[in-house]
Amino acid sequence: MAIDPKASSDSLELPLPQGRAPATRVQRLKAYMLQEVDANESTTPLAAYSFMTGYVDAVAFSAIFVWCGFQTGNFIQLAVAIARLFEDGLTGVMDHTFHLPDRQALASLIAFNAGAFIGRIGDHIGPKKRLWLVLGTLLQTLFLMGAALALWKSGQGSIASDRGDPAWTNVRTYVALVLMSASLGLQGIQAKRLNTQFGTTIVLTTIWVELMSDPKLFSIRESVRTRDHRLLAAGALFFGGFVSRAILAEVGAGAALGVGTGIRLLVSLSWMFVPGK
Secondary structure, three states: OOOOOOOOHHHHHOOOOOOOOOOOHHHHHHHHHHOEEEEHOOHHHHHHHHHHHHHHHHHHHHOOOOOOOHHHHHHHHHHHHHHHOOEEOOOOOOOOOOOHHHHHHHHHHHHHHHHHOOOOHHHOOOEHHHHHHHHHHHHHHHHHHHHHHHHHHOOOOOOOOOEEOOOOOOOHHHHHHHHHHHHHHHHHHHHHHHHOOOOOOOOOOHHHHHOOOOOHHHOOOOOOOHHHHHHHHHOOOOOOOOHHHHHHHHHOHHHHHHHHHHHHHHHHHHHOOOOOO
């Protein structure tokens, strides 16, 4: 039987491999959100974090002389409050009262650590992944929005004239204080995981020490990332406190936190534009 050479050659041809279908928009977005950001390119959102530390702390300090972010002071305040239980007062009568400012400091300390603990969720998602940075900052935004609403409904003042007479005393202001502190606790752990010169964006004590010990502190004619970013963190925090006090003096603490909520939302979105690794 004759064999058709054309048919034989056709039967030996292998099918050409088909190329992959182009990724859909949803797949591209998912890949983008699961990408790790470049921490060295995160200057803008981290500076905004520092700004928000000053902004939120100024609101709380103006009303009750308690910090939402600087927990060293609150912790020492609790130590002093406990020591006071064992000393005689000026009248010879022991003071067994857990004063309102001490209770507020304790509430802030617990809430801050609770917020930081929530930040451990990022360790499962990926602490440097864009998805977690956006979602975590959005959660900070929700905390701040809740605090703004609580202060608005509290019916209390915004500025205390004396440490012994705090402007916030009712349950709703406690709720606001707790939510404000939790937002900064969460912010701190998110910033810490990025491991930049901004540190936690909460406490400046370490940054001041590192800045003063920077070997290139006085190299004014050249750009030094370690020095410049620490200065930026300090300046942003200071500016945040200044802006916050100026706003709350005009419109009150609730409205000031409402403005802060809007800023937080913008910071959340800013993580979308940080370059990936």
